[in-house]
Amino acid sequence: MSEQFIxxxxxxxxxxxxVLFDHQADVVDLSQQExxxxxPKSGWVEHDPMEIWDxxxxxxxxxxxxxxxxxxxxxxxxxxxxxxxxxxxxxxTGKPVYNAIVWQDRRTAARCDEISAxxxxxxxxxxxxxxxxxxxxxxxxxxxxxxxxxxxxxxxAGELLFGTIDTWVIWNLTEGAVHATDHSNAARxxxxxxxxxxxxxxxxxxxxxxxxxxPEVRDSSADFGSVSFQGAEVAIAGVAGDQQAALFGQxxxxxxxxxxxxxxxxxxxxxxxxxxxxxxxGLLSTIAWSLNGQITYALExxxxxxxxxxxWLRDELEFIETASDSEELALAANPESSVVVVPAFAGxxxxxxxxxxxxxxxxxxxxxxxxxxxxxTLQSLAYQIYxxxxxxxxxxGIELSQLNVDxxxxxxxxxxxxQADVLQKPVARPKVLESTxxxxxxxxxxxxxxxxxxxxxxxxEVERQFVPQLAPQxxxxxxxxxxxxxxxxKQWIEADE
Numbered sequence: 001m002s003e004q005f006i007x008x009x010x011x012x013x014x015x016x017x018x019v020l021f022d023h024q025a026d027v028v029d030l031s032q033q034e035x036x037x038x039x040p041k042s043g044w045v046e047h048d049p050m051e052i053w054d055x056x057x058x059x060x061x062x063x064x065x066x067x068x069x070x071x072x073x074x075x076x077x078x079x080x081x082x083x084x085x086x087x088x089x090x091x092x093t094g095k096p097v098y099n100a101i102v103w104q105d106r107r108t109a110a111r112c113d114e115i116s117a118x119x120x121x122x123x124x125x126x127x128x129x130x131x132x133x134x135x136x137x138x139x140x141x142x143x144x145x146x147x148x149x150x151x152x153x154x155x156x157a158g159e160l161l162f163g164t165i166d167t168w169v170i171w172n173l174t175e176g177a178v179h180a181t182d183h184s185n186a187a188r189x190x191x192x193x194x195x196x197x198x199x200x201x202x203x204x205x206x207x208x209x210x211x212x213x214x215p216e217v218r219d220s221s222a223d224f225g226s227v228s229f230q231g232a233e234v235a236i237a238g239v240a241g242d243q244q245a246a247l248f249g250q251x252x253x254x255x256x257x258x259x260x261x262x263x264x265x266x267x268x269x270x271x272x273x274x275x276x277x278x279x280x281x282g283l284l285s286t287i288a289w290s291l292n293g294q295i296t297y298a299l300e301x302x303x304x305x306x307x308x309x310x311x312w313l314r315d316e317l318e319f320i321e322t323a324s325d326s327e328e329l330a331l332a333a334n335p336e337s338s339v340v341v342v343p344a345f346a347g348x349x350x351x352x353x354x355x356x357x358x359x360x361x362x363x364x365x366x367x368x369x370x371x372x373x374x375x376x377t378l379q380s381l382a383y384q385i386y387x388x389x390x391x392x393x394x395x396x397g398i399e400l401s402q403l404n405v406d407x408x409x410x411x412x413x414x415x416x417x418x419q420a421d422v423l424q425k426p427v428a429r430p431k432v433l434e435s436t437x438x439x440x441x442x443x444x445x446x447x448x449x450x451x452x453x454x455x456x457x458x459x460x461e462v463e464r465q466f467v468p469q470l471a472p473q474x475x476x477x478x479x480x481x482x483x484x485x486x487x488x489x490k491q492w493i494e495a496d497e
Contacts, residue, residue: 005021005074006020006077006450007060007074008437008441009078009440010080010081010434010437013264016032016052017031018063019438021441025432025456025460026432029066031060043109043346045102046099047102049089050095050096053168053169076237076444077173078439079238081185082165084188084189085100085165087163087165087168088141088151089168090160094172097144104345104346105140108140120132124203137188137189137191139207155210160213162209163179164185164188166182166239166241167180170236173236174227180217180224181215182289184245190207219292219293221444235448237443237448238441238446242263243269245443246436248289248443249440256270256271257270258271258403258404265302265303265349266303268388268392270298274295277395281390281391283299283391299395301351303349304347307407309345310323317373330375330414331414334371338481339372340380340481341376342380342486343381348489350388351388356492356494357486358489360489360492382421383482385419385423386423389423400425401426402426402465405429406436410433422478427465430461431461432461
């Protein structure tokens with residue numbers, strides 16, 4: 001190949017992917033592999049870090065082989081990843097001391113309650129922009145050190161390393177030469193002071209995490225080492241957590257621009273510029289990215305279960321064979337059905353933050369069937385985003401004119417149209433739905449001069465815009481029903497269960 005390309009490694013919650021982009025930011029090819037989900041106890045979610053690494057490296061190899069790529073064909077590699085998921089490994093052997101504890105995992109909820117009760121809520125919010133929740137990495141690291149035989153002693157001796165998934169992948173790609181992360185991922189650990197962009201000693205002491213375990217924090221577009229490939233080196237030049245990468249991939253470079261990604265969860269981010277905005281509505285202040293030593297902040301609303309609810313229809317309920325079948329099934333539902341699904345399988349995220357909520361189905365009648373439940377499941381995604389956007393507009397004082405969307409689930413036209421209806425705003429779906437991978441590619445490409453910032457705005461294309469079709473009165477009634485169902489799903493389990 002005479003043209004150079006960028007490869008983005010997109011390590012997600014359910015699959016690892018490698019995506020090849022050309023200079024027009026089009027997807028040339030994609031390789032993907034799902035990996036195992038482990039649920040050892042109720043509310044626990046784990047991954048095998050070695051399986052994550054093997055699957056990520058395998059899809060990279062497949063992509064390279066299928067497209068006959070030489071090192072000179074690859075300008076750089078970018079990495080994006082599921083955030084908060086926690087890996088602790090031995091730096092000599094390279095082997096994890098325990099499975100990766102996934103962002104959805106709830107095992108440390110009681111520990112988070114203890115920290116809240118001890119009066120840390122305001123201080124942690126001021127330092128990290130986050131709420132105290134088992135979603136984030138800090139309590140997961142502490143759990144591993146306190147519950148895995150010998151882990152605490154090894155950590156104190158400087159033998160263990162911690163990383164979110166980007167760090168784990170970088171460490172393996174560079175054969176242990178680079179132990180680093182970027183600001184967007186570090187901001188999700190509850191150990192980074194997002195005001196200074198540095199690890200916070202007071203929080204490390206609170207969660208009893210030795211500083212020697214932590215990766216170096218770098219800009220999102222920076223040198224993260226290189227991959228040895230056919231006797232040459234290919235630069236790893238861009239890293240961002242998946243949701244921040246999607247914000248960048250949607251070219252939301254200006255303050256007030258926002259996007260929502262429909263992946264395993266739904267994640268709504270608004271660029272708030274070089275100054276953080278603190279939420280009064282249950283949203284998070286976080287770091288969007290850092291370029292040339294300058295941090296850009298964002299407001300974020302995290303919905304834990306989105307595409308995972310469609311997987312639930314497929315895998316647990318066996319209503320559909322593929323996720324895309326959900327659209328046809330939903331369209332077959334009784335239009336007057338009053339079924340409401342609250343997919344709080346891992347508690348409720350923004351703006352509710354209820355670790356003890358659980359999933360529920362309301363409004364069932366004798367004629368309720370698979371189609372009605374599938375329709376209600378898809379609608380639940382749109383309702384959750386409505387709640388987040390209401391909070392975001394309240395906090396920022398900015399009224400969104402349209403919602404930029406991406407992610408696999410929003411390829412579903414039923415969902416995209418219903419989202420426009422619920423919001424009573426246009427929904428813009430880009431030509432390239434791989435915004436997460438594209439953001440990582442952009443960050444890498446900028447570092448090596450493959451693109452300039454001005455190039456990125458020129459190549460973005462909208463594939464379809466969905467405009468509201470349902471009357472506001474109808475939406476108001478549906479939202480009233482949704483909020484009643486959400487209220488009844490809250491605090492479903494006791495804190496000590």
